Amino acid sequence: MxxxxxxxxxxxxxxxxxxxxxxxxxxxxxxxxxxxxxxxxxxxxxxxxxxxxxxxxxxxxxxxxxxxxxxxxxxxxxxxxxxxxxxxxxxxxxxxxxxxxxxxxxxxxxxxxxxxxxxxxxxxxxxxxxxxxxxxxxxxxxxxxxxxxxxxxxxxxxxxxxxxxxxxxxxxxxxxxxxxxxxxxxxxxxxxxxxxxxxxRPEPLVEDGGAWQDLVELGFSGVGGSLYASLNRHYDGVQAAFERAGIARDTVVAYVHPDQWVTLYRCLHHR
The missing domain is CATH 3.40.50.150 (Vaccinia Virus protein VP39)
Known part of the structure; x- marks a missing residue:
């Protein structure tokens, strides 16, 4: 205060x-x-x-x-x-x-x-x-x-x-x-x-807030033991999305930069 x-x-x-x-x-x-x-x-x-x-x-x-x-x-x-x-x-x-x-x-x-x-x-x-x-x-x-x-x-x-x-x-x-x-x-x-x-921000970085929320919550859930495994269970093209975002498959979720999340979102939702 x-x-x-x-x-x-x-x-x-x-x-x-x-x-x-x-x-x-x-x-x-x-x-x-x-x-x-x-x-x-x-x-x-x-x-x-x-x-x-x-x-x-x-x-x-x-x-x-x-x-x-x-x-x-x-x-x-x-x-x-x-x-x-x-x-x-x-x-x-x-x-x-x-x-x-x-x-x-x-x-x-x-x-x-x-x-x-x-x-x-x-x-x-x-x-x-x-x-x-x-x-x-x-x-x-x-x-x-x-x-x-x-x-x-x-x-x-x-x-x-x-x-x-x-x-x-x-x-x-x-x-x-x-x-x-x-x-x-x-x-x-x-x-x-x-x-x-x-x-x-002047303009949001994503168009579908609900889809973004689902992606992020799933990624942080720990399901599958890694971020890659968590997303790979629910999305197609995860490997290509990781490559586009510059994320190694074994990267711990906390070390993924938010801008890399945006790239994942756009790849996985074909934005």
Whole structure:
């Protein structure tokens, strides 16, 4: 969540913790339950905004105290901040005239007009927020500060490709566009973060989404013991398709690039 305590004094947290049950104040426990790690590095905020290139309608999951919210507005976006923590909502509404909505972002109905999502999102609900973005018909892009490992997995930075990325590849590109160290947050998390950008393509790479889904799900199913064997049970011309895509027959499914999947699809469906 894009909350920021850049102007705060953290010593009170340490003092109050000694007087609370379990070594934490109620506020500390609330932050932990909501997976709140506040972004305190203004350079990181600037990098996130620069990467997002905000314009038009922008939704921010987890507005917090509004540092990113206001930075997006200064960059020219018509920003709407969503925050589930009532205390932070009250503080932010007292500080700004920007539109702030008290709500769980994942339950919000997507706008009927083109919009982008930009946010420093909680690690604990990263999957839910990304799924929400992918399902939103008018989403143009999502620029999200996520756990580094998640961003690397989804963007292929490990040299492997996840089912989620491949499933959505014809409609969305996935890029890791910057790393943010854990020291940029308060409380300091156990891991580093990264900027993951998901951008809708101008035109889909495939025509039949259902056929694409069937192909990818079958390929990742493990039926037959290999990608080649899985596809060869259901499609004609698999060997020629593998040769066209430049995939060796013994290639593990996770190491097949999404663009190679597109070639397989076009060959096997005679596109």
């Amino acid at each position: 894009a909350q920021n305590f850049a102007h705060g004094n953290y010593s009170h947290t340490q003092k109050n913790a000694r007087n609370s049950g379990g070594g934490r104040t109620p506020r500390d426990r609330a932050r932990r339950e909501l997976s709140q790690n506040f972004l305190v590095d203004r350079h990181a905020v600037d990098l996130l905004v620069k990467t997002a290139r905000p314009s038009g309608l922008v939704l921010e999951p987890g507005a917090g105290e509004g540092v990113l919210t206001m930075a997006l507005a200064r960059a020219g976006a018509d920003v709407v901040g969503y925050e589930i923590d009532p205390l932070l909502v009250a503080k932010l509404k007292a500080r700004t005239k920007l539109k702030i909505v008290k709500a769980d972002f994942t339950t919000v109905r997507p706008p009927a007009e083109p919009f982008a999502v930009v946010g420093n999102i909680p690690y604990s609900i990263t999957t839910e927020i990304v799924d929400w973005c992918l399902r939103a018909p008018e989403l143009t892009s999502a620029t999200l500060l996520t756990q580094l490992e998640y961003a690397r997995k989804r963007s292929g930075d490990f040299g492997r490709w996840s089912l989620v990325t491949v499933e959505n590849w014809p409609w969305f590109s996935w890029e890791l566009l910057g790393r943010i160290g854990r020291e940029s947050f308060r409380p300091v998390p156990a891991v580093d973060s990264a900027i993951l950008r998901i951008e809708r």
